[in-house]
Amino acid sequence: MKILLPLSFSILIFFLAVNYSVIFASSHLDNTSVINPSKQNKLLVSFENNVSPSYEVMLDPNERFILSQSYSWVRDETSRYNLVSYSIDGSGPIPISRLARGGFTLDISTDSSHSVVFVAVSQFPIAVEGADVFFFTPESPTRDNWFDADSSISVVVPKLIEVEQNKIRRIVTDWSIDKAELKKVLDDDSEFLSISAIEMSNVHTVDIITKTQFKLDVLSEYGTPVGEGWHDAGSEVTIRMIPPDEGLIRRVVDGWEGPGVKADGNSAQLTIRGPTTVQVKWTTDNTPLVLVIGIPVAGGVALIIWRMKTVSASVKKPLIEKKPDDRLASMQYATEITDYVKLKTLENLGLMRDSNLITESRYLQIKKKL
Template sequence: MLTRRILILIILVAPSVLCYSSSTIPVVNAAEQRIQFLPYAAEGGVTYYYFWGPWDWPHYYTYYYSPHKVPVTISVEGVPSQYSTTLKVDDSSACTIPGGGTVYVEVNWRVAHIFTVQSYVEGIEGERFHCPANSWYLERFSALTREVKAANTFTYNVEYLLSVSSPYGDATKISGWYPKGSSVTLSTPNIVEVSTGIREVFDSWTLDRSLIKNSTTDIVLNSSVEAKAEYHKEYYLQVRSDYGTPSGSGWYKEGSIANIEVEKELPSEGLMGFLGGKRIFDGWSGDVASRVNAADVKMDSPKTVSAKWREDYSRPHTILALTAIIIVVTSIAIYRSSTAIISKRTPPPEESSRT
C-alpha cells in the first residue's frame, strides 16, 4: 500500500458555532490518520479548507460545510498567557481564549451576533485584568464574498488592589481597584482627640515594607498596595502651682517619663517678704506624691499634679520680736531718763514754804 503526501480539497459540515484556536484550525482524525487544517478561503458562500496529511491512496474523504457560515477572528490582548478568558457568542459559551491568543469562530453570516468576554480576569493576589469594552456586536452580512473579513480584539488593562486601613478619618473609603499607574492620595488626621487628656497622634503610613511620615501623601500604583495608618497614644500632664514657675505640663507618649519641677522656695509678698519671709515647697499632691521639687512622672494615663507650699515667717518673726524688744527697752530708757530730768528741775517743798 502506497502512502503519499498530497493536497486534498475537503468541504466540511460544521455545528452552529465552531471555535478554532491558533493561526491554524485544530487537528482532526480521518481514517486514523492525523490531518491538519491550513488557513481557510471563502468563495461563493462555501468555506474551503485545505489539508496536508498522509493518505492511503486512492482513499479520500469529503465533508460538507454549511454555506451560511463565516469565519470571525477574535483576539485577546493585555492578559498574560497563563490566564484566559471565556468567549461567549450570543450568550452561549464558545471557547476559552488564552492571554495574547487568537481564535477563529464560524458563525451564520445572515444574522447579527454578539461576542462577549469576561469583564475581569483574575491574576495573582491583588491583580486583575479589566476589559472595559467586553462586548462586540457583529452585524449581518448582506452577501458573502472572498473579501469578507470579520475580526475583533478585546483589550484588557491591568488593575491593582489598594487596601487602606486607618482607625480614624475616611481613608478606608479609597480602598479598591485602580488602573496601573494611577496616582492616589492617602490622607488621615494628624491628631485625634479621643477624650479629655487622651489623644492619638499619627506616626506613619506603612506601605508593604516602606514608611511614609507625612499623614497626607500621593502614591503611584504599579503593584498591589496595603497601606496602614499607624498611631500612638499620648496623655496630658497638667502641672499646677499657685506660686513660682512650674514646668512639665504637656502631652507625653504613653509609657514615657515626664519631668516636673518648681522652685524650692520663694520670697513672701509684702512686709513679710521684705523682712525675709519665704514660701517653702512642701511636696506634690494629686496624681503624684513626692516631697522633692523635681520629680519624675510615668505617663500611663492623664495626670494632674499640684505643688503645695507653706509659709516660713521665722525670720520676720525674729526681726519683729527683736524690734519690739528694742522698742520696749528704748521706751523704758527714755521714760526713765525723762523722769530723772524732771526730778532735778523741781525744788524741794521746804525751801518753797520758807520763801
Template sequence: LSVEGTNDYSFLPSSPTNDNWFDSGTSVSVNVQKTTEIEPNKVRQEITGWSLDKSEFWEIEDDGSTSFTTPPIVLNEYHQIDFFTEYQYKLNVISDSGETTGSGWYEQGVTVPIGIDAGGDGLILNSLSEWEGADITYDGNTAQVFIDGPITVSAKVEKNYSLLIGMIVIPILIIGFIGFKKFKNRAPPVIVEEKPVERIVEKVIERVETAEKKYEDGYDKKLADYLSEQIQTKLDEMKSSEIISDSKYSKIKEKY
C-alpha cells in the first residue's frame, strides 16, 4: 500500500515489517495529519481530499479535527492512496486599542472582510483613522483584504474627545441659562426715602405697577428655544459623525 501527497501518515494496523507491506486480505486504514506547517504562523499546507487508485475522489470535511482516517482498505492487491493539499496563509489583524475581526488562515486568492470595534474609555471615544500593512479597501470601520500570501494589517486608532467636550459644554449652557433667568427675574431693590408713610406706600405701589420693561415679550422662551436648538444641533453632529451611539444619543436627548 503506497501513500502519496504527504509524509505525515501512519497505518492502522501497522505493517508487520514496519513498512508499507501487509499480508494478503488485511484491512488497513491510513491516518494522516490534516495540517503541515511550512513556515510558523505564516504558511501551512492543508489536506482537502483523497483518492484510491486514482479512480475515486473524496473531499475531506473541515470538522475541526486535526487528523483524518480513511475507511479500511482490503489489501488483496496493490493499492495507492493520494492526498490532495492546498496552501493556506495567515492573516493577522492587530490594533493597540479595541477588538479586531478577520484574523485566521485562508487559501490564496480569497477576499476576507476585516473590522475593528475601537471602543473607548468612558466619554473618551476611539475612532479608526486608517489601516496599514496591505492593499486594503475600507469604508468606516469595515474593510476587505485580498489574500496573496501571509499578511499582517494594523488598525490605527485615535482618541476622540468630542463627546467629553459636548457633555461639559451642554451642562454649562443649561446652568448659565438657569442662572441668567434667576438674575433677570430678581426684583430690583426698593430705596426708602425720608418721606411720609403715604408717599412711601405710593412709591412702592407705583414701582410695582409701572416697573420698567427691560425685555421684549417672549424673551425667555426665545432664549430657551435657542439654547435647546444649540444643544440638539451638537448632539445631532456627534450622532451623525458616529461619535456617540444611537442608544447614548437617545439617553442624552431624553435627559436634556
C-alpha cells in the first residue's frame, strides 16, 4: 500500500504534465500565427483635418473586423464633432446618416490592408428657455438642438400657449438671445414668433418671456356682455351688459355674482386672479307695457281685419291650371317631362350646395357636367 500510493500519485502528475504541455503547445502555435508579421494586414483610421487622432489596427485574415466610431464626440466645452461621411481606400466620400448619439459601425474585410478616413463637422447647441413648444427651421441635421457650425437657423415659437383649455393661456410678449436686450413681440396676425438668422458659430440661448392670461366668462340670460374674454393675470377689468331691445318688456340688470365682483348697475369691476365666471341676474320692468295699454283697441282690431283681408285676397288668387290638351298626348309631353327632370335635378344639386354638402365651386363644376 505504501508503494502503491506514491506510484499512483506519480502517474497522475505525469498525466497532468503531458496534458498541460499539449495545451501550451497548442496555445503557442495559435499565438505564433496571430503575430506573424508576414500574414498581418493593417487598418489605418484617420480623420480629415485631424479632428481626432489617427490610429492603426492589425487585421487577422481569419477573423471578421467591425470598425466602430462614435457619431459625436467632444470638441471643447461648448461644441462637439459629428460624423458626416467616410471614405475607404481613397474612394469618394460615402455619406453617413446624421445621428447625435450611438456608434457608427463598418464591416472591414480582413483579407487585405485598408485605410478609412472619417469626415466630421463641428456643431454648436442652442437652448430655448421659457417655451415648451418650439421648432427649429431648418431642422437640426442630427434631429436635436445641435447645428452645424456656420449654419443659419430660425427658432419658431407659437405666440399663444394654451395651458388649460378655455381657462388659462400664456402669451409670448418678449424674447432675447444670449441674455441680451429684450425685444418686444410684434402684435400682428402671425400665429408664430420667428426669431431668424441665428448664426450657429457659437453656443446660443434664446429666452422666451410670457405673460399669463385667464378667461373671464359672463353668463347672462339676456343682453350682450362687453368685456368678457381673456385678461392679463392681476388686471382690473370692467364688464358691462347691454340690455336686450325687447320692445314693451324691458329687462334690467338686478345684480352680479362672481368672485370679488363690485357691481354698479349695468356694469361691474373685478380683479382677474384666475379663470372667472360671472353671472348676471335680471329683473323685468313693465312700465312701457303699462303706458301703451291706453292705445285704442279698436284701431288695432281694424288693422288686424284689414291685414287678414289682404292676406286672404292674396291666398285666393286663382290657380292657373293646365287643362287637358291634345298636345299632352303627343311627343311634346315627353319633352316637357325631360325638361322637368333637368329642372328637378338642378334643384336637388342646389339643395346640396345650400346644405353645405358641396362647395359653391364644386356646385358650378357639377352643374356644367349636367
